Amino acid sequence: MGVxxxxxxxxxxxxxxxxxxxxxxxxxxxxxxxxxxxIAAMFSYRHAFHAGNHADVLKHIxxxxxxxxxxxxxxxxxxxxxxAGAGLYRLDGDHSQTSGEAGEGILRLAQVLRQSPxxxxxxxxxxxxxxxxxxxxxxxxxxxxxxxxYPGSPYIAAQFMQGxxxxxxxxxxxxxxxxxxxxxxxxxxxxxxxxxLQDGFEALRPLLPPPSRRALVFxxxxxxxxxxxxxxxxxxxxxxxxxxxxxxxLWYPIxxxxxxxxxxxxxxxxxxxxxxxxxxxxxTVKGSKLHTTAEGExxxxxxxxxxxxxINPPYTLHDELKTALPLLxxxxxQDRNASFGLARGD
Numbered sequence: 001m002g003v004x005x006x007x008x009x010x011x012x013x014x015x016x017x018x019x020x021x022x023x024x025x026x027x028x029x030x031x032x033x034x035x036x037x038x039i040a041a042m043f044s045y046r047h048a049f050h051a052g053n054h055a056d057v058l059k060h061i062x063x064x065x066x067x068x069x070x071x072x073x074x075x076x077x078x079x080x081x082x083x084a085g086a087g088l089y090r091l092d093g094d095h096s097q098t099s100g101e102a103g104e105g106i107l108r109l110a111q112v113l114r115q116s117p118x119x120x121x122x123x124x125x126x127x128x129x130x131x132x133x134x135x136x137x138x139x140x141x142x143x144x145x146x147x148x149x150y151p152g153s154p155y156i157a158a159q160f161m162q163g164x165x166x167x168x169x170x171x172x173x174x175x176x177x178x179x180x181x182x183x184x185x186x187x188x189x190x191x192x193x194x195x196x197l198q199d200g201f202e203a204l205r206p207l208l209p210p211p212s213r214r215a216l217v218f219x220x221x222x223x224x225x226x227x228x229x230x231x232x233x234x235x236x237x238x239x240x241x242x243x244x245x246x247x248x249x250l251w252y253p254i255x256x257x258x259x260x261x262x263x264x265x266x267x268x269x270x271x272x273x274x275x276x277x278x279x280x281x282x283x284t285v286k287g288s289k290l291h292t293t294a295e296g297e298x299x300x301x302x303x304x305x306x307x308x309x310x311i312n313p314p315y316t317l318h319d320e321l322k323t324a325l326p327l328l329x330x331x332x333x334q335d336r337n338a339s340f341g342l343a344r345g346d
Contacts, residue, residue, distance in 0.1 A: 005296060007233075010249065013158075015103065017229070018031075020168075024054070026145070028242045049101065050101050050303075051089035051091070051101075051102060051103060051152065052089070052091055052101070052102035052105050052106035052107065052150040053101035053102060053105040053106075053148075053303070053304075054101075054104055054283060054285045054306075054328075054332050055105075055251070055253070055303060056106065056150070056297055057109060057283075057328065057332065058125060058251075058281070058283045058306060058307075058308060058328070059153070059220060059251045059306070059308060060153065060156055060323075061095045061123045061124065061127050061328075062123075062249065062281065062308045062310070062317075062321065063153055063156055063157070063218060063249065064123070064126050064127060064130065064156060065123050065126070065214070065314075065316070065317055065320045065321070066216060066247065066249055066310070066313075066317065067157060067160040067315065068158070068160070069314040069316050069317070070097075070214070070247065070314065071160045071162070071165055072123075073214075074130075074163060074164070075163045075164075075212055075214055076164035076165055076166065076210075076211075076212040076214065077166070077167065077212070077214045077215065077216060078165075078166045078167075078207070078210035078212065078214065078215045078216075079157050079160075079161075079165065079166070079167045079168070079215070079216045079217075079218065080168045080170075080200075080204060080207055080215060080216070080217045080218065081088050081153050081154055081157060081167070081169045081170065081200070081218045082200025082201060082203065082204055082217065082219045082220075082221070083153045083170070083171065083172075083200050083220050083221050083222070084152070084153065084169040084170060084171040084176075084180055084195065084220070085152045085154070085171060085173075085180070086152060086171075086175075086176040086179040086180055086185070087148070087151075087154040087155050087169075087179065087180045087183060088149055088151055088152060088155055088179075088183065089149070089150045089151075089152060090148065090150075091106075091107070091147055091148055091149065091150050092148050101302070102150065103133065103290065104285065104332070104333065104334070106131070106150060107144045107146055108144075108331065108332055109148060109265075109328075109331055109332060110128075110131075110138065110142070110143075110147055111144050112145040112331040113128060113142065114142040114144070115141065117142075121320075121323040121324050121327060122320060122323070123278075123320045123323065123324040124322065124324055124327065129189035130156065130159065131147060131150075131151070134149045134150075134151060134155075135147050135149055137229050143288060145180070146273075146303075153218055153220070154167070154169050154180060154193075154195075154264075155219070158187075158189055158193055159168065161189070161192045164212075165192060166192055166193075166204075166210075167189075167192060167194070168194055168195075168207065169184070169193065169194065169195035169196070170195070170196055170198050170199070170200035170203045171195065171196075171197065171198075171200075172198065172200070173196065177195070177197045180195050181195045181197075191238050193269050200219070200221075201221075201232075201235045204217065204235060204239055205235075205238060205239070205242070208239055208242045208243040208246065209242065209243035209246070210243075213243075214246075215243065215246040215247065216246070216247045216249065217239060217246060217247070217248045217249065218249050219232065219235070219236070219248070219249070219250045219251070220250070220251035221254070223253055223260070224260055226257075227276050228239040229260065229262075230259075232250060232252070232263065233263065233266050233267065236248055236250065236267065236270065236311070237270050240270065240271075240274050240311060241274070242275060244274060244276060245312060246311075246312065247310065247311070247312045247313065247314070248310065248311040248312065249308060249309075249310045250267065250308070250310075251306060251307070251308055252264065252306065252307050252308075252309065252311045253303055253305075254282060254284065254304065254305035254306055254307055255303065255304070255305075256288050256290065264280055264307060264309060267280075267309045267311075268280065268309075268345060270311075271311050272345060274311075276311050276312055277311070277312060277313065277345060277346050278309065278310065278311050278312075278313070278344060278345050279308075279309070279310045279313040279317055279321075279342075279344045280307060280308075280309050280310075280340065280341065280342075280343045280344070281307060281308045281310075281319055281321050281325065281340070281341070281342050282305060282306070282308075282340060282342075283305060283306060283307075283325060283328055283329070283332075283340050284304060284305035284329075284333075284337055284338055284339045284340065284341075285304065285305065285329075285332045285334050285338050286301055286304045286333070286334040286337055286338065287301065287304060287335055287337035288301055288304040288305075288337075289301065293331035304337070307341075313344075318342065318344055320343060321334075321342055325340035325342060328340065343345075
């Protein structure tokens, strides 16, 4: 799995002799991944700019809670990631440094955890442990500056793929796919993990239901195109009809756009009509109003909030998020608009 970011050097080797294999792999990576940029000019979205932001914190804490529960059984689980991205991201690279979004997400969370040592809520402890396994300097000191690599959903899911479980990754951006497929192979994840340069919306249908009749579908499109909102609803509706008992986890942005406002309502209606239980968790860190400086410059607040909608959630998920979300509001909230939501239906 590749680390995205501009610059001639991708990841300097750490002096620690016990550095994990992923760091060794990243140390040898070159900037050649940028060669496909001209081919992918139509793909304006790059998650490297947003890796580790507050939306990723919510998204990945939820994903880990789902995987932890669903992989406890020996029966094979098929995990399908429809918009996999590059898999791993540099927090010290140009993409991340340019946006600064990780500073309002995982880096801010890490600083709070360093200042408040002690027992953590299980979902947050699980998340922190994963980050520590990727970043030895962070594991040793707790210093946010030690966080140099951030895991995307493919890397997170791969950590749970022991036994007969299978992970299927789909990514349409040529540059991100090259990073993803190259490092899946280099990390020697074996036949349990496969990746394809394909539209995840279109790839999902023929995979359901899987042979074992157990699946987690993880879907987090960029929503850069307005049509993504309609495609999400249509794709999920078809998937639930084909495989009603599958677990479906969808990330969505909460922004002042009609399509974004209507999507969670439509998803609740979809689940209710199908007679399937659902859970909707949201995290707001700031307000969405534009601000104007004394010089007259209009400042856009960026993404203020996002949500995770899960159909057929494990019974443990609600209580886990109930312990984690209030803490995330306290730790990541930027103004009086900071809040969380946690709703469910049977």
